[in-house]
Amino acid sequence: MSEIKIDIKTTPFSDLSPEVEEALCREARACFPQFKERYRRRFYFESLPSAVFIARINDNIAGFRNLVERTCQINDSEIRIAGISLAVHSDYRGRGVATKLTEHMLDYVRNENYDIVMAFVINPIAVDILEKFGFRQVHLPIRFVDSETGVLSLIEDKTYVLDLKEGAFFEKLKDIEEIHVGKGVW
Numbered sequence: 001m002s003e004i005k006i007d008i009k010t011t012p013f014s015d016l017s018p019e020v021e022e023a024l025c026r027e028a029r030a031c032f033p034q035f036k037e038r039y040r041r042r043f044y045f046e047s048l049p050s051a052v053f054i055a056r057i058n059d060n061i062a063g064f065r066n067l068v069e070r071t072c073q074i075n076d077s078e079i080r081i082a083g084i085s086l087a088v089h090s091d092y093r094g095r096g097v098a099t100k101l102t103e104h105m106l107d108y109v110r111n112e113n114y115d116i117v118m119a120f121v122i123n124p125i126a127v128d129i130l131e132k133f134g135f136r137q138v139h140l141p142i143r144f145v146d147s148e149t150g151v152l153s154l155i156e157d158k159t160y161v162l163d164l165k166e167g168a169f170f171e172k173l174k175d176i177e178e179i180h181v182g183k184g185v186w
């Protein structure tokens, strides 16, 4: 099979045109039909992404990753988290789009000096991709404040983390019983 050209751009949320936003919403609804209502007017789950990585093939949107910035406090340290999500259009799956988006996102977070990258994962294929890039599952409870109800809630999905500071984050986990990632989920 001849190699296809996947073009990836990083765009701050505030620079997205309404047309691109609408196209991303459509894509989110198609990729996550269980959250169709949620994605009617937005392409991110709940929190505003600070950056969006969009993959195009022949000028068509083939997939995207959102990046939500968070911090969490572990003992005396503040950890800067890049929270990520992923969607690839069904016509373009199995061609390396998610892999390329992941490579691109990782270049970005390293340049921006994040401490960790965190993903809540519902698809086993996404687990395979993350593990290939060195992500490891976190087995501690992850809590957040539900922004609609204000209730302290538990993330139900598997959580994977890439430690960008040579194991410092996983070392800190030995001393704690849970992680709190603030208000809202991504």
Ligand SMILES: CC(C)(COP(=O)(O)OP(=O)(O)OC[C@H]1O[C@@H](n2cnc3c(N)ncnc32)[C@H](O)[C@@H]1OP(=O)(O)O)[C@@H](O)C(=O)NCCC(=O)NCCS
Pocket: 031, 032, 086, 087, 088, 089, 092, 093, 094, 095, 096, 097, 098, 099, 100, 120, 121, 122, 123, 125, 126, 128, 129
């Ligand atoms: C999961 C998803 C992002 C994968 O995107 P993709 O662009 O097809 O992934 P890639 O082409 O980069 O493939 C990455 C790896 O997964 C494997 N893979 C892709 N689709 C697969 C499938 N249907 N079954 C098994 N393995 C698959 C590829 O073979 C590849 O492995 P390799 O690196 O060993 O060759 C895409 O299927 C998707 O958007 N699904 C719906 C939304 C979703 O589930 N998002 C993730 C939420 S956690």
